[in-house]
Amino acid sequence: SQTIHQWPATLVQPVGSPLSLECTVEGTSNPNLYWYRQAAGRGLQLLFYSVGIGQISSEVPQNLSASRPQDRQFILSSKKLLLSDSGFYLCAWRGTGRAFFGQGTRLTVV
Amino acid sequence: RKEVEQDPGPFNVPEGATVAFNCTYSNSASQSFFWYRQDCRKEPKLLMSVYSSGNEDGRFTAQLNRASQYISLLIRDSKLSDSATYLCVVNRRSGNTPLVFGKGTRLSVIA
Numbered sequence: 001s002q003t004i005h006q007w008p009a010t011l012v013q014p015v016g017s018p019l020s021l022e023c024t025v026e027g028t029s030n031p032n033l034y035w036y037r038q039a040a041g042r043g044l045q046l047l048f049y050s051v052g053i054g055q056i057s058s059e060v061p062q063n064l065s066a067s068r069p070q071d072r073q074f075i076l077s078s079k080k081l082l083l084s085d086s087g088f089y090l091c092a093w094r095g096t097g098r099a100f101f102g103q104g105t106r107l108t109v110v
Numbered sequence: 111r112k113e114v115e116q117d118p119g120p121f122n123v124p125e126g127a128t129v130a131f132n133c134t135y136s137n138s139a140s141q142s143f144f145w146y147r148q149d150c151r152k153e154p155k156l157l158m159s160v161y162s163s164g165n166e167d168g169r170f171t172a173q174l175n176r177a178s179q180y181i182s183l184l185i186r187d188s189k190l191s192d193s194a195t196y197l198c199v200v201n202r203r204s205g206n207t208p209l210v211f212g213k214g215t216r217l218s219v220i221a
Binding site for chain 2: 034036043044046059088092094097099101103104106
């Protein structure tokens with residue numbers, strides 16, 4: 001069966017520090033992968049999606065970037081975090097229509 | 111106009127009540143529709159897909175109205191454990207294109 005791993009679960013980072021969140025998928029090949037962010041009390045905002053290695057589509061301009069160095073690995077990064085980057089970051093993969101989510105990373109920028 | 115719109119609630123209902131949520135979407139090319147449930151501080155999980163003919167899963171009934179571009183979720187005999195945020199989700203186009211999530215409707219079932 002397919003599983004999606006995301007880490008860390010929680011993260012507290014100072015403003016201006018770099019960020020790297022990793023997501024890996026098991027049990028499937030060539031998955032479509034997504035990064036979403038959910039700010040406190042708000043809906044899920046699609047940040048990036050990838051249909052294959054090295055292929056990244058960005059939904060909104062922002063302080064973040066994404067990379068897909070391997071088929072089942074999707075990384076979300078920032079060179080310098082802002083306070084507004086705080087939120088709940090969710091990685092997801094798409095299979096037969098529905099989306100499966102990782103457990104999320106709760107990021108607090110202080 | 112937002113791609114997917116939902117009433118944020120909260121809906122506060124007593125146990126045993128029937129409650130209905132609606133959701134509208136703006137892209138008439140949308141092909142797939144889902145309801146997800148999200149518990150506090152947790153990831154969203156699929157509740158049910160929504161089919162053109164409508165579908166039922168136990169106490170939950172989902173319906174799609176393509177002409178008016180809305181989907182609905184009906185929960186009968188509400189349980190305390192139904193308390194959560196319900197997210198309306200739409201696929202922009204056919205295939206594995208990104209899913210677009212509504213902001214969710216919060217439901218609190220009260221004893």
